[in-house]
Amino acid sequence: MSTSNSGFLAGAADIGRRLLRDRAALLGFALILLLVLAALFAPWLATHPTDVYEIHTARRLTPPGAEHWLGTDRMGADIYSRLLFGARITILIAVIAVGTAVLIGVPIGLVAGYYRNWFSDLLMRLSDIFLAVPQIVLAIAIAQTLGPSIENVILALSATYWPFWARLVYAETRSVKNETFVEAAIALGASAPRVMLLHILPNIASAIIVRTSIGMGATILTAAALGFLGLGAPPPTPEWGRTIAESREYLPEAWWYALAPGIAIFLVVMGFNLLGDGLRDILDPRIRRGGREP
Amino acid sequence: MKRLELILSRLLWLVPTLIGLGVITFLISHVIPTDPVAILAGENATAEQIAALRRELGFDRPLPVQLLAYFQDLLRGDMGVSLFSQQPIAEELATRLPATLELTFAAVLLASAIGIPLGVVSALRRNSAIDHALRVVTVSGLAIPSFWLAIQLQYLFAMKVGIAPLNGRIDGFGPEPLTGMMILDSLLQADWESLGGALRHIALPAITLALPAAATIARFTRAGVLEVVTSNYVLYECAMGLPGALVTWKYVLRNALISTVTQIGLIFGVLLSGAVVVEAVFDWPGLGAFAVISIIQSDHRAVMGFTLWAGAIFVIVNLIVDVLHTLIDPRSTR
Numbered sequence: 001m002s003t004s005n006s007g008f009l010a011g012a013a014d015i016g017r018r019l020l021r022d023r024a025a026l027l028g029f030a031l032i033l034l035l036v037l038a039a040l041f042a043p044w045l046a047t048h049p050t051d052v053y054e055i056h057t058a059r060r061l062t063p064p065g066a067e068h069w070l071g072t073d074r075m076g077a078d079i080y081s082r083l084l085f086g087a088r089i090t091i092l093i094a095v096i097a098v099g100t101a102v103l104i105g106v107p108i109g110l111v112a113g114y115y116r117n118w119f120s121d122l123l124m125r126l127s128d129i130f131l132a133v134p135q136i137v138l139a140i141a142i143a144q145t146l147g148p149s150i151e152n153v154i155l156a157l158s159a160t161y162w163p164f165w166a167r168l169v170y171a172e173t174r175s176v177k178n179e180t181f182v183e184a185a186i187a188l189g190a191s192a193p194r195v196m197l198l199h200i201l202p203n204i205a206s207a208i209i210v211r212t213s214i215g216m217g218a219t220i221l222t223a224a225a226l227g228f229l230g231l232g233a234p235p236p237t238p239e240w241g242r243t244i245a246e247s248r249e250y251l252p253e254a255w256w257y258a259l260a261p262g263i264a265i266f267l268v269v270m271g272f273n274l275l276g277d278g279l280r281d282i283l284d285p286r287i288r289r290g291g292r293e294p
Numbered sequence: 295m296k297r298l299e300l301i302l303s304r305l306l307w308l309v310p311t312l313i314g315l316g317v318i319t320f321l322i323s324h325v326i327p328t329d330p331v332a333i334l335a336g337e338n339a340t341a342e343q344i345a346a347l348r349r350e351l352g353f354d355r356p357l358p359v360q361l362l363a364y365f366q367d368l369l370r371g372d373m374g375v376s377l378f379s380q381q382p383i384a385e386e387l388a389t390r391l392p393a394t395l396e397l398t399f400a401a402v403l404l405a406s407a408i409g410i411p412l413g414v415v416s417a418l419r420r421n422s423a424i425d426h427a428l429r430v431v432t433v434s435g436l437a438i439p440s441f442w443l444a445i446q447l448q449y450l451f452a453m454k455v456g457i458a459p460l461n462g463r464i465d466g467f468g469p470e471p472l473t474g475m476m477i478l479d480s481l482l483q484a485d486w487e488s489l490g491g492a493l494r495h496i497a498l499p500a501i502t503l504a505l506p507a508a509a510t511i512a513r514f515t516r517a518g519v520l521e522v523v524t525s526n527y528v529l530y531e532c533a534m535g536l537p538g539a540l541v542t543w544k545y546v547l548r549n550a551l552i553s554t555v556t557q558i559g560l561i562f563g564v565l566l567s568g569a570v571v572v573e574a575v576f577d578w579p580g581l582g583a584f585a586v587i588s589i590i591q592s593d594h595r596a597v598m599g600f601t602l603w604a605g606a607i608f609v610i611v612n613l614i615v616d617v618l619h620t621l622i623d624p625r626s627t628r
Binding site: 134136225262265266 | 310311314315318319322323429433434436437438439440441442443445446448449453454563564567568570571574575585586589590592594597598600601604605608609612
């Protein structure tokens with residue numbers, strides 16, 4: 001609840017300490033860290049780093065063993081190595097898509113919640129229409145029209161996810177705007193952008209952070225589903241969802257093919273969900289009081 | 295009176311939402327920089343052929359005129375013809391609706407049967423080992439990619455153990471179609487063989503869709519029960535010496551399940567319109583599978599038709615849920 005810089009740092013340190021005590025949130029953080037490390041050091045961690053684009057027909061569909069820890073795929077590529085490089089695509093898509101959605105949604109929510117006029121009504125109605133369709137459906141429609149590529153997946157995801165942040169920020173802004181400290185700032189003659197950015201935004205930041213963590217998980221799941229449907233990056237990109245789609249033809253013999261990418265998606269999404277849950281317990285005590293989580 | 299007002303205003307809101315949805319699908323299909331006409335014409339089309347096709351399809355007219363024509367077609371129920379089946383898209387979607395409806399009902403029933411008891415136990419045994427174990431299970435349930443789970447279930451139960459069919463809806467012709475929902479149809483006609491076949495086929499896709507849904511339901515039930523258990527009137531009933539089971543059944547569950555019921559309704563809407571990938575993996579001949587076939591064939595009009603349908607279904611289901619909610623819980627009209 002502080003707007004000064006030192007207070008903010010102390011607050012962040014406090015949040016960090018409390019996160020360390022929440023074992024579930026800590027596990028979530030560890031899983032996300034694992035994903036980031038895998039993506040950063042993929043070329044060094046991979047046992048067969050060139051397999052991302054090379055074809056080795058001689059060792060197609062080899063079961064897991066000493067040479068290929070997680071087996072090989074239909075092109076003879078090492079699944080473990082491709083998994084690591086796939087982590088890069090997952091992070092890239094999730095961070096840019098969610099980042100864009102936040103950058104669109106938060107200002108819209110702020111402005112609409114601050115001025116309450118016909119224009120803010122229009123903005124909120126627009127976001128309601130987007131929210132009126134399941135995200136996967138709109139994302140499919142946009143990604144299909146644009147054609148299969150990573151950029152288009154990112155575009156489709158950010159175009160469908162921004163209303164979540166707009167809605168949240170709108171509601172939070174409206175409730176904070178009536179607080180005495182905002183009224184005081186306005187009375188002192190602070191300009192509207194100043195009030196929004198320096199007085200309202202810091203006080204609703206926790207809600208945005210919680211929503212962003214959970215939103216990352218949801219975005220990664222949807223991106224994987226788009227990849228699975230063939231709407232993501234074209235082969236030989238080591239995208240996890242696409243790898244799972246490819247594996248279907250080789251079942252039941254190549255049981256290992258889809259196993260690792262599926263578990264990877266599961267762990268990463270779980271990481272963001274656990275972290276989001278933990279952050280919400282710490283940052284949003286109102287929900288705790290309502291008995292949502294112990 | 296307040297309640298009627300709320301329902302009416304929600305009904306009125308349906309109109310601009312559907313129009314907005316129409317505008318969005320129009321913008322996606324007409325304005326996005328990839329040229330839809332060039333795609334339709336194919337890779338080998340000459341510039342003249344593309345221009346001729348553009349005129350024929352009306353893509354050379356000003357955008358507002360195109361938008362108007364688009365809505366005129368929609369109002370007549372005309373969404374164009376599917377490249378896949380050569381059937382009108384609207385007709386194709388209508389004939390596929392019962393299959394999706396059946397799968398959604400099965401999944402929601404299953405999810406409720408799993409999720410509600412888990413949530414109640416979790417809340418009543420709060421902070422026990424069971425509660426912690428169930429927390430892990432529900433968080434996991436929400437993180438599993440459904441298409442992956444579908445494939446693993448196929449591998450395990452259809453390919454290895456062989457107790458469930460790999461995909462499809464029925465072996466042979468199935469029961470005489472009355473409602474289009476095979477389980478219901480075979481029950482109505484006492485066709486036990488078809489009933490068995492239909493149940494075996496629906497098992498795996500229903501389980502795939504039910505697991506994440508059960509996790510959501512369990513979480514909401516747990517939260518609802520916790521809120522009621524700690525309330526004053528439950529404390530009062532307990533203090534009056536009423537047996538615990540009676541308090542749980544009569545006073546806790548009835549009040550706690552309001553938010554769960556709403557949540558089940560929302561899940562129903564999501565599954566009805568968004569079970570795209572799971573239907574595709576199991577070749578379940580519903581709306582979602584049609585969407586995937588259309589994606590593979592780059593059939594723009596069919597994908598947009600599906601988007602509109604799915605959106606409309608979702609909006610209407612949500613509306614019904616809202617109205618039901620105001621009926622069950624009078625507090626929400628305040």
